[in-house]
């Protein structure tokens with residue numbers, strides 16, 4: 001709200017009417033300015049390699065995740081391809097991998113207990129949703145495996161940036177950088193042109209590309225983030241980090257003052273972007289209950305809504321709490337949590 005001018009986008013009524021953006025690009029509906037803005041931001045933050053990569057834009061990274069499942073499995077010689085993720089995993093992967101009942105792939109659940117023969121795709125979310133830990137693949141096989149790295153939260157306001165990630169298929173989203181989830185803009189950085197082409201094929205059938213208005217708005221905002229990221233008083237990432245840090249401190253204070261709840265502890269690490277050692281301040285809190293109780297239902301009785309741990313392939317004694325609500329809502333949440341001393 002304070003930064004109205006530079007982040008405002010005006011689009012003429014006659015502009016951006018075509019399906020096409022750049023017919024020479026593998027991703028022909030990607031606006032070249034957005035591609036440049038994405039590369040510039042990753043370059044400035046130092047969180048991912050964009051050189052020698054194809055950028056595929058999607059209607060959120062949700063669409064790209066499905067495009068990637070389609071691409072990797074349709075290029076596999078054996079189908080259906082097993083899809084796995086280590087528990088606790090982002091609950092939407094289950095739906096994304098199951099709801100079409102595709103013959104190309106099949107949701108197989110926890111990657112740690114996966115022992116089926118044949119090709120597989122492992123979803124690796126780092127930092128992880130729901131519990132904020134940095135993750136690596138866990139299925140340890142020399143062949144037959146592909147990995148989709150979901151880096152939705154690999155930004156300095158959530159976690160120390162320790163290296164430029166350099167994997168075959170990496171997903172990012174505008175939604176979790178600034179919170180512009182409604183623009184529905186995500187992107188994939190893809191090494192293999194055949195995989196990129198198949199993803200574009202999926203997107204072509206699914207939605208014939210991605211809204212140009214959204215791409216234009218994302219371009220303006222991402223460029224502004226890049227331009228200001230080294231200016232302490234202007235940087236969105238400085239602001240975001242301070243906001244997350246103070247919310248986590250307040251939450252920990254309440255949790256530690258009682259004997260009811262648990263929270264994960266995160267190791268500190270040197271953040272290449274901030275140039276100092278910081279701790280992880282994830283977008284979600286993985287709140288646990290010291291007793292064996294259904295924490296989601298208990299909190300609901302106290303007017304606190306959270307997604308239950310069972311939705312993430314884990315236990316009902318855990319819930320996932322969003323740390324990204326508006327200040328007022330977060331404050332009310334803390335107030336309610338502070339009143340819950342005894343879960344009877």
Ligand code: PMP
Pocket residue numbers: 059060061062063090125129150152172173174175181184185186
């Ligand atoms: N991946 C992860 C790990 C997420 O948490 C989310 C949003 N909750 C997404 C992908 C999807 O984001 P979007 O479709 O808005 O880009």
